Amino acid sequence: MAERRREILIDPVSRVEGHARISILFDERGAVSDARLHVTEYRGFEHFCRGRLVWEMPRLTSRICGVCPVSHSVTSARAGDDILAVAVPRTAEQLRRVLILAQWVQSHALSFFHLSSPDLLLGRETRAAERDFFAVMRDNAEFARRGIRLRKWGQDVIARIAGRRIHSDYAIPGGVARPLPERDRDIILDGLPEAHNTMRQALDIMKALLETRDGESEMAGNFPSLFMGLVGADGGLEYYDGHLRIMDAAGNILADGVDPRGYRDIIAEDTEPWSYLTFPYYAPLGRDAGMYRVGPLARLNVCAHTGSPKSDHELAEFRQRGGGRGPEHHSLLYHLARLIEVLFALERIEELLIDPETLRTDTLRSRAFSNRTQGIGVTEAPRGTLFHNYSAGSDGVITHVDLLIATAQNNLAMNRSIRQIAAHCIPRADTDVDERILNRIEAGIRSYDPCFSCSTHALGRMPMQIEFRTEEGRVLGRFSRTPR
């Protein structure tokens, strides 16, 4: 072909929550010049939530995402706590904490088993028709069953506390709606040994896989960036309270003890005409140097310890991978970090549930009317730090909403990842590009476990098409991943 390749479009990115496309651009020599992640919908929550009551917000914003509804409803309730200016009873806080951790378990299980295991377990040469969790269920039934049961356990914890698995009306400004019956607590605890057993096996599988893929770190994006996450007063891994810590690529702490209420002082957002997802960055360093990552990899990088024995043991081993000299940069390690976080969640859920305070039935909610005109709630969602920021009148009617969602904060890094992987996989203008190569680029996105549902929504299933164009935009050829 005399005319050069201009652009490849992957549409849609599969096995991610929500919808996106990827385009790969080529320069005049036929080398990869850029790659873009196009997130293809905007849903408008910030707008239609205006005029609603602060007490409605947890139920409404839960509908931002069916994968991590607990994160939105609890974070929204925390913003509501702030508007009411109340202290939440300890029992309510502990039950909210268990909910968030249970959601880490079910969401991380979904990411590892249901979405990414086909990339991790099946060989590179596996064709699209055989590359999904249903194929894993058929060919590796025991592994799949363990993943299904781990996710089920996490969902069951949520249902026993909050009344249902998805979109409960449990977290409310000031506290929670109901106590946890002792019998349900006991059933939850009974499931822990199997969950630990599953995690042991999953960790072994993931570590073995990292051994065999040593030297392929560029396959998921390996580059310096900043990292951000919540840490507790002692610097430990935190998910409900605490302050923001920002670390640079060498491990220097750039900012610590940052009150999350001041997040808009340190985080700015940019936009591009080719994505509905915004591009947040650490404002003091500007867009390029201020690229930061959030989520499991970032949380394990910025924290001093997890504070629980099994996960702390795994964290120490995790830190030796890079020689213990600083934060881990490989996005492939998101998968391992996610599993370590499940272990942490299992340990911490047990600690919280054996505390008799968690079972109290008398103090679950602090009642007040609207006492402040602004409220900010922050938690660590499965995919990273989540901010809900509301303004309200003295009647509790919402007048302004600002949401900063985890996946958006990884937007610059995800774009960097796919550019790196594309340049590696398509080194020359005449490299044959088939759908297996394109899946490697998609797998790079999956390591972040992005949730485009949270920020966006999506076109449904379309056959993937690749178009080859000339500089003038004339289409030279088209190919569908699976032509019909």
Added chain:
Amino acid sequence: MEGRMSIGSIWLGGCSGCHMSFLDLDERLFQLLERADIVFSPLSDRRELPDALDVLLVEGAVALSGQAELLRDLRSRTRTVVAFGDCAVVGNVTAMRNHLDLTSMLRHTYGAEGARMGHDPAHHLPAMLDEVLPLHRVIDIDIFLPGCPPPADLIWYTVHELLEGRHPVIDEKRLRYG
């Protein structure tokens, strides 16, 4: 029903919660796969749209350019189309933006050029529709499965009836929105 049932699923404008509720079938997924094939889904890399499909689950409402065309195409290939969850059935939270001015929303978030989002083919973005529509405004629907999301037991009942060759009855006992 003779032979294996072919099932497809897509998500349009929504939150993925209905698909998560489908995964909440848990171990019943193994039972389902004994008698049915998931021929395409957001959880799968299989991209081809089959010529003929027994059951299509559609989560979400029609919110973007291109979605109505995709729905009509899939309708023509499918025996039984299920409006899967409240957004698909009535628009629900996805349609809450309908009374707002789209241009000012887009300008607010994306600046002065925001209103052009989704209108330049080079940017590979669909345009947002002025009005979010429930599925029945675009295609004929065979089964309305309400719920935000529909509970896994209701999904199982529906799929099981279809596997047995019966039309599921979503009566007062099973009809629940929200």
